[in-house]
Amino acid sequence: MKHLPGADPELVLLSHRYEELERIPLSDMTREEINQLVQELGFYRKEMPDAPVPEEFRFAPARPLPTLPPRHAADSRTPPKGDKKEHPDL
Structure with a gap:
């Protein structure tokens, strides 16, 4: 959780x-509605703050991971080897 002063609160789900x-x-949303939402998304709630998290929840996403298409060479974010121009902001 990251507090951003002045920003509207939102839950950001990451892969x-x-x-x-x-x-x-x-x-x-009320606190109760947020708690229900988090539970429906599949997050684990510990009984005590220092209790261990079960292995199946340690790296589990709230929802199944989407199947991503394979990356193609054209999608590469690295510039071609022959392109030695520097970025104008550097």
Whole structure:
């Protein structure tokens, strides 16, 4: 959880690669509604703050991971080897 002063609260769901999957606004929800939402999404709630988290929940996403298509060479974010231009902002 990250508090951003002045920002409307929202739940941001990330993949195991920290890619954003979904944003859910929370400002119009009560605490009980937020707790229910988190439970419905599949998050584990510990009985005590220092209790261990079961292995199956340690890296589990709230929803199944989407199947991503394989990356093609054209999708690569690295510039071609022959391109030695520097970025103008560097």
